[in-house]
Amino acid sequence: MTAASNKLAKAQEVAALKGLRAAVPFYVEATDSLADEKRFDAAVGVLAEVLNAREKKRSLFGSKEINPLGPDRAVVARQFAKLTRGGQINDSLLELLSAIAVENPDDPQIRLANAEGLYRAGYMADAIDEYRYCEKLLPDDGGLVARLGELYAIMSRNAEAVDNLRRGIGELMQSHHFDEVAFFSLKLIDVAPQAVSDVQRWLNSMPDDALRAQRDDIRQLLEAVRDKGLDDGRWESFEQRMAALPELDESAEASALGAARDTHAELATPDVHEFADEAADEPEPVWGSKTGNVAIGRTAWDDVANVEPASEDEMAMLLGPALSSTPEPEEEAQPAAPAPESVAQKPSAAAATNGTISKSVASAPSSAAALPPGLAAFTRRKADAAFTAGDFAAAAQSYERLLKGGFEVDVATPLLECYLGSERFAEGAELGLQLADALADAGELDKAVATLALVLEHTQDADVERRHAELLAAK
Secondary structure, three states: OOHHHHHHHHHHHHHHHHOOHHHHHHHHHHHHHHHHOOOHHHHHHHHHHHHHOOEEEEEOOEEEEEOOOHHHHHHHHHHHHHHHOOOOOOHHHHHHHHHHHHHOOOOHHHHHHHHHHHHHOOOHHHHHHHHHHHHHHOOOOHHHHHHHHHHHHHOOOHHHHHHHHHHHHHHHHHOOOOOOHHHHHHHHHHHOHHHHHHHHHHHHOOOHHHHHHOHHHHHHHHHHHHHOOOOOOOOHHHHHHHHHOOOOOHHHHHHHHHHHHHHOHHHOOOEOHHHHHOOOOOOOOOOEOOEOOEOOEOOOOOEOOOOOOOOHHHHHHHHOHHHOOOOOOOOOOOOOOOOOOOOOOOOOHHHHHOOOOOOOHHHOOOOOOOOOHHHHHHHHHHHHHHHHOOOHHHHHHHHHHHHOOOOOHHHHHHHHHHHHHOOOHHHHHHHHHHHHHHHHHOOOHHHHHHHHHHHHHHOOOHHHHHHHHHHHHHO
8 A cells, every 4th residue: 555545544544433524634634645646536536525425414404414524625625626736627526626616716726726627628718717717816916817818819819818918928027927938928929929029028038047947938939930930130149048058957947846836835736738648639738827825837746747547446445436436538428418398399288279379499409519517507607696696798608608508498588688688689589589489388378478578678579579479369
């Protein structure tokens, strides 16, 4: 047994004798040890089991199941969030990450891990939303701002990408956190080649030690400058300066990185981009820099490229028989949620009464796949929270994502209110027709009529008026 396995056995023993809450410090120590052995997935599995644990609690009104961690749940949540950034990401982890993010809305460690998980799973729009929330928690973090710019570039939102990249690099320069200036400068000239003069000015003002540490990124940057035809002869002196700098001593660099890890141990971020060979479809995370009290640098932890998967026997020992089975590959497609039955399958009473009632596109099957269950739950919570807060634009965006996988009345109903509340009347009229048909097909003619009446209170639309009259006649 490894040192980590011994520590985990001790944590499980304490949990069995004194309860799960008493074992929290032991679980933290054990999972840190698993991380030191580069077994992030096993560590995350242990903490997920602890976070999902339930026990019955009796009260005057009966009994209910609760998580036994109490206030120490936040400690385990922070540890879980930290370690998810070192291993693979999947739908169940995303769901748990989003749940603890809701429980701990102002914890930057958890929110950053949630943002990164969404990004690594390919949900760029949701990742941008979460990173923007993190920006409010860490307003002076230039690396975070620049990272947002990179995500905007991926989404081809170039104006926002340029603004955030420029602002982020400027904040990094001002705070003398030079670690990733060259990297983000490369991203900047990809979307704004005219910024090459600013990039040259930034690099020229950096100290020699910072340039040496970023030698590889600077080489890529210079290659991109030439490939784009941006070298006007003014880079020659900078290249001479770089050539005169001695190569960085690897042992000294490792020592410096170790000191940085000690300084930022509480919020350190493991390097996970080396997992690209194991998950080819997963976007490669591109890290920011260490600013303030948050470490989000690519070199924050040791390289985890050589992680060996835990054996079945070890996983059984670590997680117990129930959790030791081999998980499904992350890339395997999730089964789509069943689409609601069409009008042809379930003819409504209204249709039987009035054969002239037209059918809207609500009865047509959706061509888009349903969101995976974890992301669907996250998106629904985000939509409902925005709707309750009166942010109809944000709520509508999330409800629309849910509807792409299949028409659902309980999603379309608040989305209709969002459209009408934000004066998007044309879209409201179209959705109102779809929703009314779906309600009529379910035999709820009163609700269908009320839906179209609500639309007509806000806007006059000939199709809505005609359909409203048809439903009234069918009652």
